Amino acid sequence: MKRLIWNALDAEARAASLTRPAQVGSAERSAVVARLVAQVRADGDATLRALTRRYDGCELGDLAVSAAEFDAAETRVDPALREAIAQARERIACFHAAAAPAPVRVETAPGVVCERVLRPLGRVGLYAPAGTAPLPSTVLMLAVTAQLAGCPEVVLCTPANAAGECDPVVLYTAKLCGVGRVFKLGGAQAIAAMAYGTASVPRCDKLFGPGNAWVTEAKRQVANDVDGAAIDLPAGPSEVLVIADAAADAAFVAADLLSQAEHGSDSQVMLLSPSRALLDAVAAEVEAQLQTLPRAAFARDALAHSRLIEVANIAEALAISNAYAPEHLILNVVDPRALLPDVRNAGSVFLGAWSPEAVGDYCSGTNHVLPTYGYARAWSGVSVASFVKQITVQELSPDGLRAIGPCARVLADAEQLHAHERAVALRLERLGAGA
16 A cells, blocks of 8 residues: 655645546447447347356356246355344344435425425346355345335346356345346346346336446446436445544554455555554554455455555544545544534445444445445435435415415516416416406
8 A cells, every 4th residue: 555645745646646546448348338238229138148158158048037046045045144134134124214215295385285205216127246256235235225115126137157047145135135036147238138128137217236347337328328227326446435543453444444455456445544653553454464365366456556644633634535535434533423524525434443344335234335436425325215206296275376476477587488477377367366
């Protein structure tokens, strides 16, 4: 990890220190994804089988996971893991049910009733990666919130292995969360299939879930197509920013940094601290803990574009964090809650020494599908609200229109929208005549 002293940097160097890893080959990738999407739209299932053969190395008969495969998967999941999944599911449901949007009905003026009603999305498509490691936790995060929202149709795509089998834990988790339609598809082709539909895969209204750069690019393209599908949020590689003071445990901080670095070579981790001694200790701990990690190669690649930054004080660290807008923000300081009001941009925040980011990934109850790559400046993570439409309603009585109609007429006239003004005026005239 590169060591920097913030107050020794000029403006250009500061900006460079907060730059994410470049998404290399983006123009070429965009063109390749566009061709894949077009092929899936044109040839449907035949193209999906061909692309699965090319990229996943397996021959598929039925694209959908069968009932027998679901049953077999359950027998292959260790009982302790089944219990952990059940516990995580309960906490995720508990939090998201409490945080879900609610209907609203308010009288804004006598005789003027405004409402907000909620309607679930009709059909949603979930994506669970299985590249460097399968992610059943992603199924929990997406399927539980979709279920709470009341979405009538939920489908899931996840890649198959060379034997044409999906990860058994992913299948078990999907079934537990009420997802009965799973397709053995990965990559950009899975996104295209769910966005436009094929003979086997139904067309979805909105797509959810993380993925590699190819999946992310496919989501971007289908979201920009009027005939495509909406997406949950823009995303890039996973990341964490830790703010720690001199009292922080260096081993804890190093473990938190490595827990994100091991996601992949394009991940990025940052540590900001006013304590030079802590920065030194964390650097040593990172190197020591790396020796024991099976995914050390991924972590080392990520650490090559990560930073240890010495700041003047914690307030300066918070200002830097808000500029960076991390996916995950860990406040490993003596009084972390006191800092929370000053956090402006972050996907999810972890307060104190005993709140590792890993619990948010799995089982605290919050969601781990979060905005990355700086999108936390404007986007929120996935929640029940992501799976519903919030429709407003208004109902006016005659007295209500008498009360607010003149206001509407004045505003319409100011905007020179005369048909707007007339639609109100005609009714007011009728009411006047009736009186």
